[in-house]
Amino acid sequence: MIVLKATQDKILAALQSVAGIVERRHTLPILANVLIRKAGGQIQLTTSDLEIQIRTSAELGGDEGSFTTTVGARKLVDILRTMPADQTVSLESSQNKLVLKGGKSRFTLQSLPAEDFPLVQESANFGPAFSVPQKVLKDLLSQVSFAMAVHDIRYYLNGILFVAEGKQLSLVATDGHRLAFASATLDVEVPRQEVILPRKTVLEMQRLLSDAEGAIEMQFANNQAKFSFGGMEFVTKLVEGKFPDYNRVIPKGHKNTVTLGRAPLLASLQRTAILTSEKFKGVRLNIEPGTLRIASNNAEQEEAQDELDIDYGGDTIEIGFNVSYLIEALANMSQDMVRIDLADSNSSALVTIPENANFKYVVMPMRI
Numbered sequence: 001m002i003v004l005k006a007t008q009d010k011i012l013a014a015l016q017s018v019a020g021i022v023e024r025r026h027t028l029p030i031l032a033n034v035l036i037r038k039a040g041g042q043i044q045l046t047t048s049d050l051e052i053q054i055r056t057s058a059e060l061g062g063d064e065g066s067f068t069t070t071v072g073a074r075k076l077v078d079i080l081r082t083m084p085a086d087q088t089v090s091l092e093s094s095q096n097k098l099v100l101k102g103g104k105s106r107f108t109l110q111s112l113p114a115e116d117f118p119l120v121q122e123s124a125n126f127g128p129a130f131s132v133p134q135k136v137l138k139d140l141l142s143q144v145s146f147a148m149a150v151h152d153i154r155y156y157l158n159g160i161l162f163v164a165e166g167k168q169l170s171l172v173a174t175d176g177h178r179l180a181f182a183s184a185t186l187d188v189e190v191p192r193q194e195v196i197l198p199r200k201t202v203l204e205m206q207r208l209l210s211d212a213e214g215a216i217e218m219q220f221a222n223n224q225a226k227f228s229f230g231g232m233e234f235v236t237k238l239v240e241g242k243f244p245d246y247n248r249v250i251p252k253g254h255k256n257t258v259t260l261g262r263a264p265l266l267a268s269l270q271r272t273a274i275l276t277s278e279k280f281k282g283v284r285l286n287i288e289p290g291t292l293r294i295a296s297n298n299a300e301q302e303e304a305q306d307e308l309d310i311d312y313g314g315d316t317i318e319i320g321f322n323v324s325y326l327i328e329a330l331a332n333m334s335q336d337m338v339r340i341d342l343a344d345s346n347s348s349a350l351v352t353i354p355e356n357a358n359f360k361y362v363v364m365p366m367r368i
Contacts (some may be wrong), residue, residue, distance in 0.1 A: 002063045003093055003098070005061040005088065006060045008080055008084060008086070008087045009085040010060060018046065022047050032073065033073055035069075035070050035119075036067075036071065039066050041064065043062070046117070047073055051200070051201075052201055052204065052234070052237070054208075055233045056232045056233075062090070067093060071111045072109060089102040094108075097110060098111050123221035123222075123223060128191065129217050132187075134209045134212065134214050135211045140182045141202060143171075143359055144180035144182050146332055147329075148173045154176070156239050156241030158239065159239045162218075168183055168184070169183060172246045174246070177322065178361070178364065179361070179362040180361050181360040183359075184358065196238055197225060197239070205227070205234070208229075214229060216229035217229065223238055249348075249362055254342055256312075257340070258342075259338070259354055260292070261336060261338075262336060265292075265338065270327060272305070272323065273324070274304065281323050282321070283295065283296045283320065284318060285320070287314075290309065291307060292312075326351075329351055337353070338352075338353065339353065348363060349365065351363065
């Protein structure tokens with residue numbers, strides 16, 4: 001039976017959309033496979049790592065009829081990548097194997113029975129569905145995801161907090177040294193829901209979401225989240241645990257405020273970062289009326305100093321930061337201007353966008 005027959009680019013696009021979560025090495029060999037389910041002219045592709053499950057449907061030709069099997073996802077992707085984009089490729093079933101043909105090439109691949117593929121049990125009690133444009137969610141994720149912790153023993157920090165309430169969707173990430181908050185307005189009112197999406201899910205969502213038109217529909221249960229967009233369905237386990245109260249972390253009422261161009265500040269930080277020490281990445285900011293001086297040095301006793309003219313009339317403050325924390329925040333913003341609120345050299349700084357309450361970034365100072 002010809003399971004599917006289409007051009008290389010069509011088949012590869014469908015496969016790549018689900019293959020991102022497949023681990024190359026797995027304790028359960030079948031999890032390295034993609035579940036192929038054919039019904040009439042429609043093909044459904046499903047992958048899972050037991051915590052995340054991604055499913056997509058596509059029209060990929062082939063014979064009419066029903067058929068299910070599983071085959072190595074990465075191998076299939078790797079083979080298809082080596083073929084020309086406009087080449088017609090077919091996948092045929094033959095005994096317990098699948099034969100992939102394209103041009104004069106032929107690959108015989110081992111398959112495993114579809115009934116052995118462990119599908120994720122979907123929660124029975126999802127909350128109400130709500131949707132936002134894909135581009136909105138993609139932008140929100142990029143504004144906060146860099147602040148997620150990596151392999152922190154406080155496992156609830158290894159992900160992003162989603163809070164939906166009323167007509168607002170807010171995303172928060174923190175690693176204990178900095179915190180990023182971004183929010184957007186929903187079209188519908190939703191009851192308060194709060195979940196923590198795991199890091200791997202966040203990275204995969206960022207890969208799959210597009211800037212094109214189209215909405216993403218979300219539903220949350222107490223241990224699962226479900227996303228539907230662009231013909232795809234994405235189900236993921238949630239991180240259990242209590243996320244820190246981010247409202248308490250965001251400083252209010254800092255009396256010293258400086259507003260300056262984002263690009264010049266970013267460029268200045270990138271220059272001075274070159275001479276920071278590998279381990280500490282520390283830079284000193286000297287803020288005084290009219291001038292911002294940024295300085296760094298390292299163990300080889302090398303020094304960098306840069307100066308920016310600023311419109312500022314507040315207190316003179318000298319404060320140290322991990323330069324990477326500032327660079328990452330500024331690099332993930334697109335606005336022309338940025339506002340920094342400071343109290344003194346020992347208090348965390350608040351970075352925001354002027355006239356915009358939808359983004360807040362808090363960074364702790366470091367002693368230098």
